[in-house]
Structure formats: structure tokens, C-alpha cells
Amino acid sequence: MSFQKDLFSALIKQMPKVFLLALTLAVQPVMAVDASPDATKESAVEIAKEAPKESMFQAGKSYFARVSDLFADSVTVKSDELINRAMEVIGVRYRWDAELPQSGLDGSSFVGYVFKDKLGFLLPRKSTQMSRVGKPINRDELQPGDLVFFNTMRLTFSHVGIYVGDNKFIHSPSKGTSVRVDDLGSLYWDKRFDGARRLDGSDNLGDAERQELLNEVNKLKRKSRSL
Numbered sequence: 001m002s003f004q005k006d007l008f009s010a011l012i013k014q015m016p017k018v019f020l021l022a023l024t025l026a027v028q029p030v031m032a033v034d035a036s037p038d039a040t041k042e043s044a045v046e047i048a049k050e051a052p053k054e055s056m057f058q059a060g061k062s063y064f065a066r067v068s069d070l071f072a073d074s075v076t077v078k079s080d081e082l083i084n085r086a087m088e089v090i091g092v093r094y095r096w097d098a099e100l101p102q103s104g105l106d107g108s109s110f111v112g113y114v115f116k117d118k119l120g121f122l123l124p125r126k127s128t129q130m131s132r133v134g135k136p137i138n139r140d141e142l143q144p145g146d147l148v149f150f151n152t153m154r155l156t157f158s159h160v161g162i163y164v165g166d167n168k169f170i171h172s173p174s175k176g177t178s179v180r181v182d183d184l185g186s187l188y189w190d191k192r193f194d195g196a197r198r199l200d201g202s203d204n205l206g207d208a209e210r211q212e213l214l215n216e217v218n219k220l221k222r223k224s225r226s227l
Contacts, residue, residue, distance in 0.1 A: 019163040078119060079145035085118040086110075086162050086170045086179075093178045106157045110172040110179055111147065114162065121199075122213060129209055131157035134199040142196055148184070149154075157194055 095104025105113060108127040113119050124130055125225055131149050142148070142163045150159040152174075161171030164181065169189075172179045205213075 021175075022047050038044050079143070082114060082118050082169075083162070083164050086114045086164070087181075089114065089179050090170070090181070091178050092172070094172045094175055096175065100205050105172045105179065107161070107172050107174075111162055124205065124209060124213060127160040128155075128157045129205065130160055131195070131197060132204050134197040135202055138195050139193065139196065141198075143198070145199075147197045147199070149196065150189060150192040151194045152192055159192075161197065 044099050066101045089101055089105070089110065092101045092110075093104045094106060096106045097109075098104040098106060099109045099113065101113065108125060108130060111127075111130065112123045114123065115123050123133065127149065130147060134147070137146065144163060144165045146163045148163050148169050150161075151157070152159040159171070159173075161169040161182075163169045163184075167184045168181050169184060170179065170181045173182070184190060185192065
């Protein structure tokens with residue numbers, strides 16, 4: 001039992017941070033219901049004979065690769081839903097360090113709220129951390145649902161928004177404003193454009209950042225059990 005716990009902990013550390021919520025809350029075992037017990041046993045024996053043996057490490061990598069593919073597919077397939085949800089938040093006032101539309105949303109909390117509310121995936125809290133999730137893409141590769149970053153405080157990746165298509169993005173800009181759609185080609189935003197990321201399931205976050213998100217996942221699990 002101790003060995004299994006150690007193995008699970010090791011795999012968790014290797015797992016891309018953005019998938020922890022999907023793994024802990026969404027993954028369910030699949031059971032076959034259309035085969036008799038005898039037939040199932042025979043099939044299992046045949047598969048065991050033919051299938052090549054796989055190390056625990058390979059099995060772990062294979063499993064997390066499937067989770068990564070699931071996340072990437074979710075963002076692609078549900079990009080329209082994601083954008084529609086983001087549009088529903090237009091007009092919510094900017095408020096620094098707030099995380100719910102009822103109280104207001106800052107730049108990164110707006111992005112985090114939309115992804116968690118619509119896709120159920122937890123992103124890091126800060127825009128600088130978000131800039132290390134997924135893969136970097138060129139500006140001419142942008143698709144709806146991609147994250148776009150800006151240098152608005154003389155700091156790289158200090159602001160983030162969600163690309164919605166037609167060279168437009170939606171975001172919560174700054175104090176005294178509200179969630180709105182802006183044009184990437186406008187003088188202000190074009191000058192401060194700092195890159196874009198596509199959430200493909202990969203990340204290069206540090207151990208401390210990964211642990212921070214894992215703690216948040218555990219907090220959400222405890223809340224769900226108390227409901």
C-alpha cells in the first residue's frame with residue numbers, strides 16, 4: 001500500500017498542473033456491461049497473452065498523455081461555448097484580487113473564472129503563471145479560446161485575455177473599467193502584445209506553483225463533499 005501511495009505521489013508531481021482538476025473530479029472508471037463473466041475472463045486472458053508488458057513509468061506517461069489529449073480536445077470542441085460564457089460576463093466591473101462576477105474580476109481572475117466555470121479546468125491565479133501553461137503560438141496562428149498576453153506594467157505577461165476571433169479579444173482591463181472586447185490591432189494593445197498560448201495540456205510550471213494549484217484542487221474537493 002505504501003508503494004502505491006508513493007507511486008501516485010510521484011505521478012502527480014509529473015502531471016501537467018492544469019489537468020489536476022480533471023483527474024480528481026472528472027475521471028471515472030469504465031465498466032463493460034455487454035459481456036458475460038466467462039467471456040470477459042477469456043478475453044482478459046487473451047489480451048494478457050498478446051499485449052506487450054509495459055513498465056509502471058510507461059503506463060503513467062501513457063495515462064497522462066490521454067488526459068492531455070482530453071483537455072486539448074475539450075478546449076477545441078467547446079471554444080464557442082467558452083467564448084459565449086466570456087461574453088456573458090461583459091460589463092462586470094474590474095476589481096483587483098476578486099474572483100467572482102458578483103464582486104468583480106481582475107484580468108487573470110476573469111480568464112480563470114471562465115475556464116473553470118465552462119470547462120471545469122483550474123488555471124493558475126496569476127497571468128505570469130498562465131503564460132507558462134500550454135504551448136506558445138504565433139499571432140497569426142490565433143484561434144478562439146487561446147490566451148493572449150500583454151506587457152501593461154513594464155512587466156512581461158502582466159495582463160491576459162481570451163482571443164475570440166477576428167483579431168479581437170475579451171478581457172478585464174484595469175481599475176475603473178469593466179470586462180469588454182478590444183482589438184489587438186489598436187495602437188495601445190498592438191504595442192504591448194506579449195505573446196499567446198494554446199492550452200494543449202503541457203506546462204513548465206515550478207514545483208511550488210504546481211503544489212499551489214494542487215492545494216486549490218483539494219480545497220474544491222472538500223467543498224464538494226460538504227454539499
